[in-house]
Amino acid sequence: MPSTAPPFKPLPSGEIVYGDLALTSTSARQKSSWLSNLALVAVGIALICNWNRNTQSYDPLLALVGFSIISYVVTLVLIPLLGPEFVRIGFHGRDLGKKDRPLIPETMGAVCALVYLVTMFFFIPFLFYKYIVTDTSGGGNREQGIDIGSTLLHTGQPMRMFPHSKLAEYLAALLSSFSMLVLGVADDLFDIRWRNKLFMPAIAVLPLIFVYYVDFGVTRVVVPKFVYQLVSPNTAELPVTIDLGVLYYLYMLALAIFLPNSINILAGINGLEAGQAFVIAIFLLINDALYVLPSRLFDVSHPATEAHLLSMYFILPLVAVTFALLRFNWFPASVFVGDTYCYFAGMVLAQVGILGHFAKTLMLFLIPQVFNFIYSAPQLFHLIPCPRHRLPKFNIETGLREPSRVAFPEPPKKLQTVMLKLLASVKLIDIEVDSKSGTVVSASNMTLINLVLTWTGPLREDRLAYVILGIQAGTCIAGLLARHTILPMIFGRDNL
């Protein structure tokens, strides 16, 4: 007979619960003003009901835009509503980047993830509308459901087949994101050990990779011309692809592990986690649109259109819920997103890359994350001492952020000194050298955030977030351009 004691942590008495206050303050109320929300929901519903009588057609993409708008409003309403609840049960953190170090709700990304998933649940029948309304007999038996090409059924009715493989892809993707939501919440609850949680995305992505295997099975990748010419210079005809086989599956696994964790590492500034996911998602949308729009406007078809359309289906609601989250998480933040958000958003981005078969292109949008990981590696692998927290220091007098530093009470070893001085000479770290002995006394911590601060000087938190998101956007633009200009030249073709 359990006397259910809900995990309840009473707040320290006399604390400034910034989040709680901010969430119920008038400014936040204005943010989610009822009139504009209602108007948005009305637009959303109108978009969902886009059946066109004249052309007898229904556009799932428009419907999804409608669903996304509604999911944005729902997230916007739910976050301030649930914030105090989250604080009550113990999901709260102290924002050390403010003078009064307010206590605000943590793990609010879980709300986003849930709204996203429920949206995707409701979207299923709309996505497959044309198959279920015009093409199936409804109360048929099993055989009628099986894909049989465009042949005649034994009932004599012509029936376009129901795309079970597409449904399986869709469900597998949702399953992977759901797993990451659970993992994220578990991590926020239990503080799972680093090495354990590193490999959990690999389990979460299993159904997706299986679906990829049976549906596509494409493990051939395009190779640069010159690489192939190096290997066999005498071949006149250039083969454009090589088969990576099992390596390609390992690459997808690695991507699913890397993306959620890399977003989680490039974090700790108001708005940065949600901001970077938002920017990446927007650029993936643009890349998708390059395939989808021409086929819609000019009725030209491209083999990759379908895959990019599916990618849009997954990204649009992510953009919507992330935007709502950002409004509360931007400086000065009234909620934290939690590891939950980073894992979840990272997995959605990874699964889009996998299902859309542009897992390699995706890397072009992750340059800051890749850089941050490589740059952090010496400290992560303890080649250089790594303090427990490497977040930029908050200067309470100026209210600005400054690079945090790692001190060397013992003089660093010879190899370390060489490494540190080398990096300092190319301005990749900032070191402090003892003027007498010439030994390194301290160095800036090796994260992208600290690096930016050593370049720009102290910045207020929101400026810092703008700069880093600017870098993200800049590298995404460069990546997008490279993808469709330089890389096709190197690889000998563009699949656009």
Added chain:
Amino acid sequence: MPSTAPPFKPLPSGEIVYGDLALTSTSARQKSSWLSNLALVAVGIALICNWNRNTQSYDPLLALVGFSIISYVVTLVLIPLLGPEFVRIGFHGRDLGKKDRPLIPETMGAVCALVYLVTMFFFIPFLFYKYIVTDTSGGGNREQGIDIGSTLLHTGQPMRMFPHSKLAEYLAALLSSFSMLVLGVADDLFDIRWRNKLFMPAIAVLPLIFVYYVDFGVTRVVVPKFVYQLVSPNTAELPVTIDLGVLYYLYMLALAIFLPNSINILAGINGLEAGQAFVIAIFLLINDALYVLPSRLFDVSHPATEAHLLSMYFILPLVAVTFALLRFNWFPASVFVGDTYCYFAGMVLAQVGILGHFAKTLMLFLIPQVFNFIYSAPQLFHLIPCPRHRLPKFNIETGLREPSRVAFPEPPKKLQTVMLKLLASVKLIDIEVDSKSGTVVSASNMTLINLVLTWTGPLREDRLAYVILGIQAGTCIAGLLARHTILPMIFGRDNL
């Protein structure tokens, strides 16, 4: 910059943390002795590797038995390992049915659910082994993956089609169970309001119902002969089914709402929640075996065999993880299962009924749950006053459980008195009547557990659980027999 304060509730000092002690005590250690666990895992692996060279065949069912054995061992090892962690972050409850009212871990069903889901993830490639190994070309392109019957591919290879519809069913079912895990954890964390959580299973089951719609779309149900004869007595030929249409979908929705909640209501005694799910699951397995075994042993085929095989795939691992959980949750419990377990297990049972297309047969195994719900209804809907807790009382002197009672400080209204006296006359409640005025002073609370106690007299908690699980098993046997003996006569046919 979040200073992550993990939701941490320090334990009251000087408390007896029974669960903590019991979980790390030698008796619990013996429970999960390494040698027997290793042996079990070895058996599991052997079953998974059941490729038969002579017949060139692989049996996914045997593989799943292997996976289930391993998932049993994993659950058995994880529960005592994670129990203290759960207590640390605030998932704990006081067992009010013991003299020292020990504090033990709560929500341990979440561990079961996670092990179950990971098991099902890993099982996917084994389930579809024959399609992916012998029948697909591996590195094919998209078209090769599409179901095209047993025709020749454009590659010229004969290829059995990959059953995407089966994969979609499987994934949709996992998605529904995952949703319930999340809902359960959210409920254990936040204590979601009753009316809100009642309808959440309806959202969780949406993908499954959609898959049912496109794959089966069967909404015809068998009607008893006499019903049809009543409606149209002149028809010579008996139609065996009528089309329920949208009503059948509503029925499935209702089932998905009812099952998780009904298990959650018939609860509060050590071992009862997991026990009833275990008994129901075992009887569903027996029912499935009635279809699957004949087709395997005598090579006879039945149209429902496939559906019941799928049902077995979902139930076997549930039985395994539930059995492991029961070993810790049985009297005297060292862990609580939490709402998480009830929701999760209830949803797995419901989805099996839906996918196996025996959603009506399933009801025959739920007689105690249905009875408990109807019997509780007068109190749930406040026709009769309902105290906050209706669990049987723990008599600290005898150590036995006695029926808990609802007192009437004001004399009950006339209608209430009639109702109470009527129920008491058929021994369905126990009432206490004022000898002078003849008014009802108190009555036993209307739950199956209290009812059993009014019949048997005070019982120790484990005896009480045995009696109720005995009733569960008894009604399941009766249901199973009725399903294949009496009902076929009434309905005019047995689909066995």
